[in-house]
Amino acid sequence: MLERRTLWLLAGLAAGIVAGGAMGGLAASFSSLPSFKNRPSPAVELIRRYGCAGCHQIPGVPAARGRVGPPLEGVGDRRYLAGTIQNSPENLVDWIVDPRSMVPHTAMPMTGISEPEARTVAQYLLAH
Ligand code: HEC
Structure with a gap:
């Protein structure tokens, strides 16, 4: 037992x-x-949604292979945006929202991205 x-x-x-x-x-x-943690960051989703990926190569966004505009890797280290605009975080945000208000004949269109969204994307670009 x-x-x-x-x-x-x-x-x-x-x-x-x-x-x-x-x-x-x-x-x-x-x-x-x-x-x-492994989800794409909100910036990456915005980059896809607003078509940035179709015109630019962007680090960390495999779908971003566009060659219409310059590759955006290390864009924060550049002195000028679009060859004419003094590069600063504020100007980068303004550029992303409405590039033609800064350089009227630029090929980059207004994508409809809002300012807060552009801020998120700018932060991402400055960190990559
Ligand atoms: C239809 C194509 C197109 C789309 C869509 C587009 N861009 Fe651009 N982008 C360009 C072109 C072309 C330039 C170069 C502009 C110039 O030099 O006048 C540019 C320039 C830039 C620059 C400045 C780079 C530099 O070194 O001068 C940044 C930053 C940028 N784009 C970010 C974005 C972001 C973020 C998005 C999405 C919200 C986006 N672009 C959507 C075509 C595009």
Whole structure:
């Protein structure tokens, strides 16, 4: 009788260990699922939505392979935007919202992006 109980106890223990192992496995497979961290940043979504990707190569945005405008990698290090506008975070935002108000004949159109959205995109560009 006592022996039986011990056996059950051992079986229970073993089951616990197996279950624990399975839980560990589950946790591991959950952590390999795309998490919030792996989601594209809001800036990347805006870059796609407003067509920037169709005209520019942009680091971190694989779909952005456009060659109509210059590649935007390291745009923060450039002295001038569009060859004429003094580069600054504010001017970059203004440019993204309404380039033709700054350089009337530029080929870059107004995309309809709002100022707060342009700020998000500018921050992203300045960090890449
Ligand atoms: C229809 C094509 C087109 C679209 C869409 C477009 N751009 Fe441009 N972009 C250009 C062209 C062309 C230039 C070069 C302008 C010039 O030199 O006059 C440019 C220039 C720029 C510059 C200045 C780069 C530099 O070094 O002078 C930035 C920054 C920029 N674009 C960001 C964006 C962002 C952000 C978006 C999306 C909201 C966007 N562009 C959408 C064509 C486009």
